[in-house]
Amino acid sequence: MGIHLPEDFPKHIIEHYRRPRNYGEIEGANVIVKDSNRLCGDYVEIYLKFEGKRISDISFKGQGCMMSQASASMLTELIKGKEVDEVLKITKNDITKMLGLELDPVRMKCAMLPLVAIRKGIETYLSKR
Numbered sequence: 001m002g003i004h005l006p007e008d009f010p011k012h013i014i015e016h017y018r019r020p021r022n023y024g025e026i027e028g029a030n031v032i033v034k035d036s037n038r039l040c041g042d043y044v045e046i047y048l049k050f051e052g053k054r055i056s057d058i059s060f061k062g063q064g065c066m067m068s069q070a071s072a073s074m075l076t077e078l079i080k081g082k083e084v085d086e087v088l089k090i091t092k093n094d095i096t097k098m099l100g101l102e103l104d105p106v107r108m109k110c111a112m113l114p115l116v117a118i119r120k121g122i123e124t125y126l127s128k129r
Helices: 011-018 066-079 084-088 092-099 105-128
Strands: 031-037 042-051 054-063
Touching: 011 066, 031 105, 042 066, 042 105, 054 066, 054 084, 054 105, 066 092, 066 105, 084 105, 092 105
Parallel strands: none
Antiparallel strands: 031 042, 042 054
16 A cells, blocks of 8 residues: 555656665764754654865765755755855745646645754854854
């Protein structure tokens, strides 16, 4: 018994959920940040490696629904190599566009979890400099 999704459900979300990009730990990460959504149990652990104010490498580990895990996979691809200032400008709207799907408030919280964790990681890194 699998998950029943509408026929027009974005295939790239399923692909990122089944075969996440940048999954696992990074040796020598400058920051490791964990965050979770207590309401649904989604969990992410983000590994960030910086070169100055650029994110030179990023990965994640986690468990949870398709939205949180696919969003983490897509965000790691989007963010790798970007300047911190650029990453901090990513909005809910950008997440919606990235996913190609309008989300209800509960699912949006799931999709935003990785970005919230990434922002915390950036703030931690910047406060140490």
